[in-house]
Amino acid sequence: MTTATIERSPSQAVAEIGQAPPLLRVSNLSKWYGHVVGCRDVSFELRPGEVLGIVGESGSGKTTLLNAISGRLPPTSGVVEFDTSRFGLANIYALNEPDRRRMQREEWGFVHQNPRDGLRMRVSGGANVAEPLMNLGNRHYGQMRRATLEWLDRVELDTSRIDDKPRNFSGGMQQRIQVARNLIHGPRLVFMDEPTGGLDVSVQARLLDLLRELVRDLGLAVIIVTHDMAVARLMAHRLIVMKSGYVVETGLTDQVLDDPQHPYSQLLVSSVLQI
Ligand SMILES: Nc1ncnc2c1ncn2[C@@H]1O[C@H](COP(=O)(O)OP(=O)(O)OP(=O)(O)O)[C@@H](O)[C@H]1O
């Protein structure tokens, strides 16, 4: 007897996220680089367990927006509020620097497109994975080693290579180390900038499957930047479509991809645009 599994798309699962209070609230956020616009007047809310995709052509402002909302790039105007465990909903740029850094370390993760930007290349893969625990004050070596082995296994890496340096791993493996490093401390929100962008197509597909599984199993809230509509479809409940720094369309992933309303989204989805 065969059993059929009905695979639900992330946007069908969005109803289950319900009406929980927002984890993140972005209001009228703009970032200018002198006279060059990065992003302008962006507002949205993100709920716990929700995966938001930011899509748009090159130069549309995706990375600028991600960096501004993740506390890495102070905006020119607008507010980013996060439901911190210590202070409740707080304007992240109004927190003092040590509090903001602590909140980022404790409650967030950030997966870079290039693993070199997210890993310390001089220390072992295992040390890279364990470091966030040490940064949070964990001093129990045995416990950290166990957690590291568990996470290496979870991201499907050979645990016997725990002491190898990142440069001895392939690009896809380095990205898995980066994923483990960013999840081991149990963040509530993870930012990802083109996490599969620099990888071969077959490696991309496997990493994407893994990310999807982890996000679902851990009930993580994620903001993921991608120019790849297939990645957006697989990962995101909701999408924000950006053009020239503006959000031109937002909605459930299936709606935006299957029935785009804005002419630019229509071009983007039909892949007429070179992105
Ligand atoms: N540090 C900077 N200084 C000046 N201008 C910048 C800087 N970073 C980004 N920009 C400009 O801001 C705009 C948005 O860039 P951004 O990198 O956010 O786009 P993106 O959507 O992430 O593009 P890509 O898909 O190529 O990564 C572009 O016009 C870019 O040239």
Ligand SMILES: [Mg+2]
């Ligand atoms: Mg970018």
